[in-house]
Amino acid sequence: MERTDDLKEKREALASALGRTDALMDDFLSVLKQDFGPGNKSSRDFSSVAEKILPDEEPEPETRNNREPEDERFHMSYEALCSDAMGCTRCQLCKTRTNVVFGIGCTDRPVVMVIGEGPGENEDLQGLPFVGKAGQYLDRWLAAISLSRDTNVYITNTVKCRPPQNRDPFPDEKSACFAYLKQQIQLIRPQSILCLGRPASTLMTGQADSSMGALRGRFFFFDGIPMMCTYHPAAVLRDLSLKRPVWEDLKKLAKYLGLAPAGGSNG
Ligand code: SF4
The missing domain is CATH 1.20.5 (Single alpha-helices involved in coiled-coils or other helix-helix interfaces)
Known part of the structure; x- marks a missing residue:
């Protein structure tokens, strides 16, 4: 972008x-x-x-x-950034959140950094990303290409606080939160990025008007890091016909990264 x-x-x-x-x-x-x-x-x-x-x-x-002065978050360490987010009031989502959901997983050159849209109800309650049904499904996708949030994956979202009723984050909310995401990428230096769903995919590719169908299955680069976009696990749970394209996308990413599929499909 x-x-x-x-x-x-x-x-x-x-x-x-x-x-x-x-x-x-x-x-x-x-x-x-x-x-x-x-x-x-x-x-x-x-x-x-x-x-x-x-x-x-x-x-x-x-x-x-006439640019705005550089955001102070771009100078923070991972710990300082996380601590800053915990008290963040930069957008209106701070008023309705229970917990800030910063990110979880490997913070040192993970093989993949997964970027979702925003925390859901369970994530908001637990302060952890992708812990509900969609998160468990994501874990199966990752396992299918020999990845795990416990070892070689980092998981986060475009916004760190839950949008009410799980609506899409508004542009001003994504914009207020974007420096956290950029600095997370800068500090963690993932080997690749996997965007889940349209809000994350359009934000990260800069192609605001593109459909998910147009963005999925292609490689983009963010700050020199290869990036793949695919459907959000929650969307696949609602529409099982999306399973096949997701599996194709994951296989493409795995091949690019030299990962051996663990066998079977993403189920
Ligand atoms: S969503 Fe991001 S910018 Fe908005 S209050 Fe939460 S941490 Fe701050």
């Missing part, structure tokens, strides 16, 4: 520079079109064009310099 942001910024800067060049050309041409008599070139006044090229004062900084 950062690459997309970079590209967008470069395009905006280029468009802005081209716009300024275009305006200068207009000024330049208007000077040339002034009605001078023959041999009267010396009276042409280019000072207005020159002033624009070399203004007296430094121009106002453009939007790329």
Whole structure:
């Protein structure tokens, strides 16, 4: 997603520079079109064009310099980040949560970092991610490709507090929480990322308008880390026809990582 942001910024800067060049050309041409008599070139006044090229004062900084100050979370250790999240009030989800659900599992170069949408009811009550029915199903998926949250997987969500009635997190909530996720990735340095469900997949790929069907089964890169998107286990439990595409996605990820499928399917 950062690459997309970079590209967008470069395009905006280029468009802005081209716009300024275009305006200068207009000024330049208007000077040339002034009605001078023959041999009267010396009276042409280019000072207005020159002033624009070399203004007296430094121009106002453009939007790329008007960014918000860097988030302090980007300087925190894992422990400090976790402790900061426990008292976080950066979005309205803090008002309705029981517990902050920060993450669980291997924090040192896990083979896979699983990113879900947000804590559900059980997760909110226990303060742990993916502990309900969908979590148990996820554990079976992981086991099917020789992975486990006890050894080589880290699990977290896009937002660390439960959205009421399990609704999708709002954009401002995801945005307020995103620095936690980015810093978790920075500190943990997973070998790969597995996004579960559309909210996590669109956030991490930056493809806000894409459907889950369009995002699943493809490799993306987040900060240089290979990333696969697939359906959320809760969605598969509701619609068993999604089992096959999920299994295809998991096999693709396992092959990429050189993992041996443990046999069978994700069941
Ligand atoms: S969801 Fe994230 S940003 Fe919002 S209160 Fe919880 S920890 Fe803070």
